[in-house]
Structures are given as C-alpha cells and as structure tokens.
Amino acid sequence: MRLILLNFVFILSSLNYVLAQDTITIYYNNNWTEIPDKNQATYYRKAFLDSNKVWTAHDYYMSNKIQMTGTFKSKKLNTRQGHFIYFHENGRKASEGEYVNDKNEGSWTYWHENGQKKSVGKFKNDLRQGKWTYWHENGQRHSEGSFIDNNAEDKWEYWFDSGEKQSEGKYLHGIKEGNWNYFYKTGQIETVEKHKDGQLYFVTVFFENGNIKLKGNYVHGQSNGEWTYRNVDGRLILKGNFSNNLRIGEWIRFFPNGEIMKIYYEKGVLVSKQLGGIFLNE
Numbered sequence: 001m002r003l004i005l006l007n008f009v010f011i012l013s014s015l016n017y018v019l020a021q022d023t024i025t026i027y028y029n030n031n032w033t034e035i036p037d038k039n040q041a042t043y044y045r046k047a048f049l050d051s052n053k054v055w056t057a058h059d060y061y062m063s064n065k066i067q068m069t070g071t072f073k074s075k076k077l078n079t080r081q082g083h084f085i086y087f088h089e090n091g092r093k094a095s096e097g098e099y100v101n102d103k104n105e106g107s108w109t110y111w112h113e114n115g116q117k118k119s120v121g122k123f124k125n126d127l128r129q130g131k132w133t134y135w136h137e138n139g140q141r142h143s144e145g146s147f148i149d150n151n152a153e154d155k156w157e158y159w160f161d162s163g164e165k166q167s168e169g170k171y172l173h174g175i176k177e178g179n180w181n182y183f184y185k186t187g188q189i190e191t192v193e194k195h196k197d198g199q200l201y202f203v204t205v206f207f208e209n210g211n212i213k214l215k216g217n218y219v220h221g222q223s224n225g226e227w228t229y230r231n232v233d234g235r236l237i238l239k240g241n242f243s244n245n246l247r248i249g250e251w252i253r254f255f256p257n258g259e260i261m262k263i264y265y266e267k268g269v270l271v272s273k274q275l276g277g278i279f280l281n282e
Contacts, residue, residue, distance in 0.1 A: 023048040026077075043067055047077055054082070061089050070099070078102070088113045097123070112137045121147070136161040145171070160185055169193075176200075184208050207232045216242070240265075 026034055027041035035041060047057040055075055059068035070084035080099035088094045092115045097108030103126035110118040116139050121132030128147040136142045140163050145156030151174035158166040162185065169180030175198040182191040188210060194202040204215040211234040216227030223242035231237050240251030246268030253261040262274040 024075075045077070047072070047075075049075070063089065065089055065091060073101075150174075169195075172198075219244075243267075 024045075024047050026045040026047070027036070027038050028043045028045070029035050029040065030042040032043070038044070041062055043059055043061060045057055045059045047055055050056045050071075055072040055077060057068070057070060057072060057077060058066060061067050066087050067089070068084065068086045070080055071082040073079040073081045079102045081101065083096075083098055085096045086094040088111075090113060092113060093111050094113075095108060095110045097104060098106045104123035105125070107120070107122050109120050112118045112135075114137055116137055117135050119132060119134045121128055122130050127150040129149070131144070131146050133144045134142040136159075138161055140161050141159050142161075143156060143158045146153050152171040153173070155168065155170050157168045160166045164185045164187065165183050167180060167182045169176060170178050176193070176195045177198070178195060180193040180195065181189055182193075184190045186208060188208055189206050190208075191206070192204045193200055200218045200221060202215070202217055205213045207213050209232065211232060212230055213232075214227065214229045216223060217225035219225075222245045224244065226239065226241050228236060229238040235256070236254050238251065238253050240247060240263070241249050247265040247270075248267065249265065251263040251265065253263060255261070259275070264271045264273070
C-alpha cells in the first residue's frame with residue numbers, strides 16, 4: 001500500500017511538473033507586438049495545451065484583468081480557431097464569436113464599455129455579410145442595413161441617439177447611390193443628396209419649416225454650376241455660379257424691396273458690385 005501511495009504521489013508531481021512546463025507566458029506592447037520586458041508591457045498571455053490537445057490562451061491587461069479567452073491551432077499561437085471572448089478592462093464583454101483559420105466566421109456580437117450592445121451581425125471568411133445592426137451607447141439604435149463582402153449594400157437607415165431617424169439611403173458596393181435623405185429630429189427633411197456612379201451631383205437643403213434654404217450642383221465633390229439661396233420664408237436672396245468651389249462671374253443679391261445687387265467674381269475673388277447704376281470696385 002505504501003508503495004502504491006508513493007507511486008501516486010510521484011505521478012501527480014510529474015503531471016504538475018509537465019503542466020507547469022507546458023504553460024507559457026508572453027508579454028505584449030499596446031500594438032500586440034511581443035516584447036521581452038514585462039515592465040514595458042500593456043498585456044500578457046498565459047497559454048497551455050489542454051486535455052483536447054488544443055492550445056488555450058487567456059490574455060490579461062497588466063492590471064491582471066482578463067482581456068481575452070480563446071483557442072489556437074498550435075503552440076505558435078498565430079492561428080485562432082474556435083470560440084473567442086474579448087473583454088473591456090472594466091470586466092464587461094467587448095466581443096464574442098468564432099474564428100476559423102484565424103478569420104471571423106458566423107455570428108459575432110460587440111458591446112460598448114458600459115455593457116450596452118454595440119453591434120450584431122455575421123461574417124463569412126472574415127467579411128461582413130447580411131444584415132447588421134448597430135446601437136448607440138445609450139441603447140438606442142444607431143444604424144441598420146446589409147453587407148455583401150464587407151461592403152454596405154442596398155438600403156441603410158441611421159438614427160439619432162434620442163431615437164429619431166437621422167438619415168436613409170442606398171449603397172452600391174459600399175458607395176452612396178441615388179437619393180439620400182437627412183432629417184431634423186422633428187422628422188422634417190433637412191437635406192436631400194443625389195448620387196450617381198459614386199458621385200454626389202446635386203443637393204437641396206431645407207429649413208425646418210420645409211422651405212428650401214439652398215440648392216446646387218456638384219462635380220467630383222466640388223460646387224459647380226448654378227446655386228440658389230433663399231430665406232426662411234422662401235424668398236430668393238442670392239444666386240450665382242461656382243467653378244470647382246470658387247464663385248465665378250455674375251452673382252445677384254435680391255432685396256425685399258425688389259432691388260438687386262450684381263456682384264462679380266473672378267476665380268473666387270470679388271471684383272466689383274453694382275447696385276442700380278452705381279459700381280463699387282474692390
């Protein structure tokens with residue numbers, strides 16, 4: 001009996017020694033680059049070979065709070081495989097999902113530091129696919145729409161953190177296309193943008209009472225062609241032309257009494273003004 005007990009103690013001691021030998025500790029800087037100096041580290045990792053012959057790793061902040069738990073294909077710890085959970089330093093979850101050959105796969109969920117859900121969606125071969133939903137930190141929806149191969153596609157909607165709709169429109173291969181509408185919190189249209197072939201080409205901006213504030217053309221993201229401006233009552237107050245964001249030629253200022261002032265520009269520089277028959281040179 002004494003011999004059996006001694007053998008058991010020896011086996012247990014040997015097992016503990018092997019486990020200790022197979023547990024490795026690695027230190028990382030804030031860019032997750034491995035470094036030798038513990039005193040310069042932002043994170044550290046404890047990894048070991050579990051009973052299923054899978055390398056399990058637990059990452060920690062230097063405060064000793066858990067940062068990640070997951071499994072890797074080999075002792076090199078460079079290919080994530082299986083279920084992973086990441087944590088904010090306050091202990092709340094940051095994200096959770098699966099890796100296959102070091103790529104995001106299937107459903108993933110992300111959280112803000114305050115514990116509110118941040119986003120939910122699916123990956124296929126590390127690319128976002130299908131419907132995704134995002135939330136503000138206060139729990140209100142932020143945005144919702146679909147992805148194809150990591151590109152936003154078709155209709156997307158966005159909301160203010162107070163719950164009112166902020167904007168809506170369609171994407172084509174991750175680029176805005178067609179009409180995009182932006183709203184005041186009252187629900188009134190604030191801006192309508194028109195996009196074609198990946199380019200914004202026309203915009204109309206409204207006052208909160210629904211009257212047009214301004215409208216004009218864009219070419220390659222710059223103001224070009226005629227632009228008009230109105231006051232809150234809808235009266236035309238100014239119109240003229242742009243060339244590559246610079247005012248050019250004759251601009252007309254309209255006054256409530258029916259009088260007009262003509263203003264002349266050359267490549268964005270004001271040259272002269274004409275009120276009635278009076279010229280004022282700059």
